[in-house]
Amino acid sequence: MSDSKPTLETLRDTIDQLDRQIQELINKRASCAQQVADVKQAGMEEGEKAVFYRPEREAQVLRRVMERNSGPLNNESMARLFREIMSACLALEEPMSIAYLGPEGTFTQAAAQKHFGHAVRTLPMATIDEVFREVESGSAHYGVVPVENSTEGVVNTTLDSFTHANVTICGEVELRIHHHLLVGANTKENSISRIYSHQQSFAQCRQWLDAHYPAADRIPVSSNSDAAKRMQSEWNAAAIAGEVAAEIYGLKKVASNIEDNPHNSTRFLIVGREHVPSSGQDKTSIIVSMKNKPGALYELLAPFHEAGIMLTRVETRPSRDGTWAYLFFIDFEGHENTESVKNVLKHVEELAVYVKRLGSYPKAVL
Numbered sequence: 001m002s003d004s005k006p007t008l009e010t011l012r013d014t015i016d017q018l019d020r021q022i023q024e025l026i027n028k029r030a031s032c033a034q035q036v037a038d039v040k041q042a043g044m045e046e047g048e049k050a051v052f053y054r055p056e057r058e059a060q061v062l063r064r065v066m067e068r069n070s071g072p073l074n075n076e077s078m079a080r081l082f083r084e085i086m087s088a089c090l091a092l093e094e095p096m097s098i099a100y101l102g103p104e105g106t107f108t109q110a111a112a113q114k115h116f117g118h119a120v121r122t123l124p125m126a127t128i129d130e131v132f133r134e135v136e137s138g139s140a141h142y143g144v145v146p147v148e149n150s151t152e153g154v155v156n157t158t159l160d161s162f163t164h165a166n167v168t169i170c171g172e173v174e175l176r177i178h179h180h181l182l183v184g185a186n187t188k189e190n191s192i193s194r195i196y197s198h199q200q201s202f203a204q205c206r207q208w209l210d211a212h213y214p215a216a217d218r219i220p221v222s223s224n225s226d227a228a229k230r231m232q233s234e235w236n237a238a239a240i241a242g243e244v245a246a247e248i249y250g251l252k253k254v255a256s257n258i259e260d261n262p263h264n265s266t267r268f269l270i271v272g273r274e275h276v277p278s279s280g281q282d283k284t285s286i287i288v289s290m291k292n293k294p295g296a297l298y299e300l301l302a303p304f305h306e307a308g309i310m311l312t313r314v315e316t317r318p319s320r321d322g323t324w325a326y327l328f329f330i331d332f333e334g335h336e337n338t339e340s341v342k343n344v345l346k347h348v349e350e351l352a353v354y355v356k357r358l359g360s361y362p363k364a365v366l
């Protein structure tokens, strides 16, 4: 080794000094966030409640972190660190409670933590409808619900809830879904004859299971966390679940990333009660009902095409009350405050029987 190379000791001294500076800067930042809270509070009228969480500002901060990043840490790692710093700063302004589709350890909880960071209180709900109700009633600040999976398609319960719920979409999160085969301390790994999981996870790991455990019974349960909980008392059972469930229940991974499609991902929506201003890169979601006549969908989509607005999702659901033939769930790029989106929405409102605006929100950053 040449003499000019730094020693372990000098490198660690440098790291210690840098840590001290980073810590000081983070606390300076936190103190600014506290002052922001005071400014927000002071700007309120009598009886009005300040809104501390600003999704559009957080999206802008994270996008800037990624744009200016020059490594060696990659953009995503750097943004995740800032995600946690902002989460801790926001908790100083107001500790937030986030309702999600539980139980503890589900992918929806992982999505909530990916979006809000770890300095929030996550509240597990038994059903998707309950998540909506918690937000509507003000018992939770925000809610997180799954909306579509790249392998298994849309989550119909979520779409149906949007038709009657009084909430606003204020964000989206995408999560890569990795499944693992998990066992407990008492499991005899060579004798696995029963595997617990949620029906969707079995569907997402079908080929792997056929190849590795063709004879094991596949027992569907209400969630992957439930699977992780149940198998612990059985010496010949395993569970398929994700990382968070493995951690919570202290399980060992026998096989990792066993999903058949390596790009398996789920999209989640964040619901709240306030409208979100534009972040510069936004999406808008609406529900539209049209009379059942030839060319209805064509007629509905034409204004988007003419305005050059990019559609990101179109789902069709039969109307459940019998009065309308179809409900279309449409996501498109742009914020409802921009001229082009305002014009398109006006046009759509003229054509449709009914339009419900679900909200404009920043495109997922992480």
Ligand SMILES: C=C(O[C@@H]1C=C(C(=O)O)C=C[C@H]1O)C(=O)O
Residues within 6 Å of the ligand: 032, 033, 036, 052, 053, 054, 055, 057, 058, 061, 085, 086, 087, 089, 090, 093
């Ligand atoms: C500090 C603010 O409040 C919150 C905290 C943020 C942060 O730590 O950067 C950003 C947006 C808000 O969710 C703000 O609105 O600027």
